[in-house]
Amino acid sequence: MARRSDHSREQLEELILAEAHGLMAETGYARFSAREVAKRIGYSIGTIYNVFGSLDALLLAINSRTFVLWADWLRAKLAVAGEDRIAALVAGYFDFAARNTNLWMAIYDHRPLPGAEMPEPYRRLRAGLTGIVEQEVALVLPDARRGEAAALARSLVALVHGHCFFALNGTFALLGEEQPEAAALARVWEALTAAGAVRGSG
Known part of the structure; x- marks a missing residue:
């Protein structure tokens, strides 16, 4: 591990964020620990707070990085999509959540501090995902x-x-729904058709 003086602030921020993101994927939100991140990178917990300001800010950074990965995942799905690109989006949503469950759940488990505003850089990163969906719709x-x-x-x-949340937490299994992804796609197309959309028109 390099000495503290060997890292610029930008390098240290990336080092912390990369390790923190990996730890979140490994442990999930409930078991995530900034102290464990510090231990793994060989710095003090104070260094993390000096760089990010607070645990809340670190969690925002972790979840924003997940949004970037998620958007890339959807773009990859769309790159090989067939005629129904909406189906590719729905499949991509379910697939990403299933393969990255801890990271995906952390987005919704984290509750920002009351009154806290989303930093604009993070807002732009997260908007990339919704922008993909808006464009396809x-x-x-x-x-x-x-x-x-x-x-x-x-x-x-x-x-x-x-639909995805109920599928992953077992609720749909209890309700007897055996094909939650297909059900979600059907409901999506019902809403789109009501708005005048036609399959294959994209």
Whole structure:
């Protein structure tokens, strides 16, 4: 491990964030520990707080990095998508959550401090994911209704998230739903069709 003087502040920030993100993937939100991150990189816990300011800020950084990975995941799915690109988005959502469950759950387990504002750089990173969904929704809507794409995309993300969350925590199994991804896609297309969308029109 390099000495403290060997790292610039930017290098130290990346070192902490990379280790913290890896630890979150390993342990999940409930068992995550900034002290363990410090131990693994060979620095004091105070160094982490000096760099990020607070545990809350570190968690925001971790979750924002997950959003970047998630957006890249969806782009990869869309790159090999067939005619139904909406289906590729839904599949990508479920697939990412299933393969990165601890990171995915941490996004929703973390509650920012009351009154805290999302730093603009993190807001832009997170907007990359919703921007992908908005673009694909707009492509299947008729021209006259493309102005509704952003609001509709937000609702559809919430719909898919609910199905995915219930699938991963076992609720759908208890309810007897054996194909939650297919159910989510069906509900998405019902909403899109009601807005005038046509499959394969993107």
